[in-house]
Amino acid sequence: xxxxxxxxxxxxxxxxxxxxxxxxxxxxxxxxxxxxxxxxxxxxxxxxxxxxxxxxxxxxxxxxxxxxxxxxxxxxxxxxxxxxxxxxxxxxxxxxxxxxxxxxxxxxxxxxxxxxxxxxxxxxxxxxxxxxxxxxxxxxxxxxxxxxxxxxxxxxxxxxxxxxxxxxxxxxxxxxxxxxxxxxxxxxxxxxxxxxxxxxxxxxxxxxxxxxxxxxxxxxxxxxxxxxxxxxxxxxxxxxxxxxxxxxxxxxxxxxxxxxxxxxxxxxxxxxxxxxxxxxxxxxxxxxxx
Amino acid sequence: xxxxxxxxxxxxxxxxxxxxxxxxxxxxxxxxxxxxxxxxxxxxxxxxxxxxxxxxxxxxxxxxxxxxxxxxxxxxxxxxxxxxxxxxxxxxxxxxxxxxxxxxxxxxxxxxxxxxxxxxxxxxxxxxxxxxxxxxxxxxxxxxxxxxxxxxxxxxxxxxxxxxxxxxxxxxxxxxxxxxxxxxxxxxxxxxxxxxxxxxxxxxxxxxxxxxxxxxxxxxxxxxxxxxxxxxxxxxxxxxxxxxxxxxxxxxxxxxxxxxxxxxxxxxxxxxxxxxxxxxxxxxxxxxxxxxxxxxxxxxxxxxxxxxxxxxxxxxxxxxxxxxxxxxxxxxxxxxxxxxxxxxxxxxxxxxxxxx
Numbered sequence: 001x002x003x004x005x006x007x008x009x010x011x012x013x014x015x016x017x018x019x020x021x022x023x024x025x026x027x028x029x030x031x032x033x034x035x036x037x038x039x040x041x042x043x044x045x046x047x048x049x050x051x052x053x054x055x056x057x058x059x060x061x062x063x064x065x066x067x068x069x070x071x072x073x074x075x076x077x078x079x080x081x082x083x084x085x086x087x088x089x090x091x092x093x094x095x096x097x098x099x100x101x102x103x104x105x106x107x108x109x110x111x112x113x114x115x116x117x118x119x120x121x122x123x124x125x126x127x128x129x130x131x132x133x134x135x136x137x138x139x140x141x142x143x144x145x146x147x148x149x150x151x152x153x154x155x156x157x158x159x160x161x162x163x164x165x166x167x168x169x170x171x172x173x174x175x176x177x178x179x180x181x182x183x184x185x186x187x188x189x190x191x192x193x194x195x196x197x198x199x200x201x202x203x204x205x206x207x208x209x210x211x212x213x214x215x216x217x218x219x220x221x222x223x224x225x226x227x228x229x230x231x232x233x234x235x236x237x238x239x240x241x242x243x244x245x246x247x248x249x250x251x252x253x254x255x256x257x258x259x260x261x262x263x264x265x266x267x268x269x270x271x272x273x274x275x276x277x278x279x280x281x282x283x284x285x286x287x288x289x290x
Numbered sequence: 291x292x293x294x295x296x297x298x299x300x301x302x303x304x305x306x307x308x309x310x311x312x313x314x315x316x317x318x319x320x321x322x323x324x325x326x327x328x329x330x331x332x333x334x335x336x337x338x339x340x341x342x343x344x345x346x347x348x349x350x351x352x353x354x355x356x357x358x359x360x361x362x363x364x365x366x367x368x369x370x371x372x373x374x375x376x377x378x379x380x381x382x383x384x385x386x387x388x389x390x391x392x393x394x395x396x397x398x399x400x401x402x403x404x405x406x407x408x409x410x411x412x413x414x415x416x417x418x419x420x421x422x423x424x425x426x427x428x429x430x431x432x433x434x435x436x437x438x439x440x441x442x443x444x445x446x447x448x449x450x451x452x453x454x455x456x457x458x459x460x461x462x463x464x465x466x467x468x469x470x471x472x473x474x475x476x477x478x479x480x481x482x483x484x485x486x487x488x489x490x491x492x493x494x495x496x497x498x499x500x501x502x503x504x505x506x507x508x509x510x511x512x513x514x515x516x517x518x519x520x521x522x523x524x525x526x527x528x529x530x531x532x533x534x535x536x537x538x539x540x541x542x543x544x545x546x547x548x549x550x551x552x553x554x555x556x557x558x559x560x561x562x563x564x565x566x567x568x569x570x571x572x573x574x575x576x577x578x579x580x581x582x583x584x585x586x587x588x589x590x591x592x593x594x595x596x597x598x599x600x601x602x603x604x605x606x607x608x609x610x611x612x613x614x615x616x617x618x619x620x621x622x623x624x625x626x627x628x629x630x631x632x633x634x635x636x637x638x639x640x641x642x643x644x645x646x
Binding site: 174175177178179180181182183184185188192193196197 | 339340341361362366367368370372374375376377378379387388391392439440442443
């Protein structure tokens with residue numbers, strides 16, 4: 001037995017403690033994750049695959065899926081750009097207000113989604129600050145697609161930045177300085193040095209951001225107005241179906257979100273694995289220095 | 291290209307990293323910036339590179355004003371303490387980076403770049419690692435790749451920040467000699483930062499000793515070692531013994547030793563500190579003259595090319611370190627606990643108002 005294994009065994013708890021803790025974790029996951037997930041698919045497929053698939057052929061369901069994809073397609077790239085820019089600024093430069101920016105980035109995490117939605121109603125709604133002006137000019141934001149996008153962007157903007165800031169801070173600025181001395185312009189330095197160094201962390205952030213963008217309920221619910229076929233996203237559509245006692249269709253559409261969650265998990269695991277290799281490479285480098 | 295620093299000051303908040311520093315580095319010279327941490331040596335190097343700005347003062351390259359010139363346009367090669375290799379690129383791409391980021395108009399062709407990179411890898415004796423990643427190399431290899439990368443753009447000045455600081459003792463020594471030879475071949479104006487006096491004395495043409503944001507002394511390795519300008523330089527360059535005494539009208543009394551000090555003819559019963567290198571302490575069994583002091587041998591370190599002795603002065607003057615050649619040590623048959631006499635062969639006296 002090598003030294004590492006021996007050391008490991010020396011540090012290990014008693015067998016019943018280990019099994020006990022593992023058992024609690026598995027039981028917990030089972031009750032709160034696997035059973036509900038299985039229930040979603042069981043309910044959805046209760047009346048057969050045909051009925052399950054019918055749920056997606058309905059025009060309102062298709063519209064909800066389209067709208068969800070559209071919202072995510074706008075919100076995720078926007079937050080990708082914002083997240084990278086914010087992380088870059090925070091991690092690589094020191095400027096007055098840096099700490100304030102870091103705090104502000106976390107704001108959507110600490111604010112209830114309902115409030116996030118209400119903010120936009122208060123600003124752009126009929127009784128809001130810009131409401132009358134917008135109505136006069138025929139622009140509709142609340143109870144329309146722009147409102148949904150705005151609310152989604154707000155709720156999801158911390159994900160990319162939060163993922164990148166610690167990584168970029170750990171990496172420091174030496175490589176960027178090296179690139180500058182070698183004659184690379186700011187843009188080339190960013191594209192060829194900064195960005196490749198964080199690509200897995202970035203992907204990880206984008207995946208989380210996307211999952212939240214597609215699954216967001218609270219903020220979106222406030223600004224949506226629940227107009228079938230027009231301003232319903234998948235989560236809102238599920239709620240409506242459920243409230244109509246249309247359980248099979250509700251769970252069928254919900255299973256889409258569940259599938260999305262599973263895909264997200266899979267891609268996330270891959271990204272995390274690569275990401276860890278990235279961090280490990282960094283550590284190895286640091287280890288070599290001592 | 292020669293470098294001239296004129297009255298450069300740099301403050302970080304309240305901390306003055308550099309205060310009114312002036313220095314000239316002639317073309318083709320290899321200069322060491324030597325000092326303890328916080329002495330401002332790295333800041334000075336970064337100001338020369340353009341990675342840091344100065345509050346006042348100016349930097350001139352070949353007599354031309356370069357203070358506000360962008361890093362990219364300075365034509366310097368910079369080797370970072372922790373190598374700063376691009377970790378997601380192969381060694382080949384790392385070395386080629388400076389050439390591949392050039393604007394299309396003066397970027398060499400693919401084949402030319404490949405030849406140049408191969409040539410540089412040969413120069414740093416690492417031809418076989420081109421398609422490896424930095425994480426797969428040892429510290430010494432990474433440092434040589436960092437050097438190859440810096441040289442790829444044919445800089446007119448090479449700046450190295452603690453180039454061997456992160457390496458183990460053996461690799462350090464090896465790379466030192468190698469850097470010296472490389473410099474002799476290419477004769478590119480080079481400045482390197484180090485806190486290791488041995489490294490500075492061995493490698494550099496000239497040594498700039500820095501402390502607390504100021505230059506204490508500039509000179510050849512012999513000059514700074516043999517004729518330190520002040521107590522700080524004396525202390526910083528190698529081991530030193532300190533004796534306290536008094537100086538009056540050109541005569542110094544240090545313990546039982548009386549010496550002539552023509553430099554201090556004006557001194558009026560001033561407190562003085564004498565600095566003596568361990569190899570300038572003479573150890574004898576018999577009292578040769580009245581200036582010798584009695585001491586007890588506390589420790590003997592016999593491993594290595596010289597024998598080091600730790601002696602306790604019997605007049606209460608504390609511990610003295612001495613170095614003897616192995617031959618002399620055998621002649622004397624010294625044992626721990628024995629009484630001997632010590633006498634400084636060569637000392638340098640500074641009056642007390644010089645503070646370290």
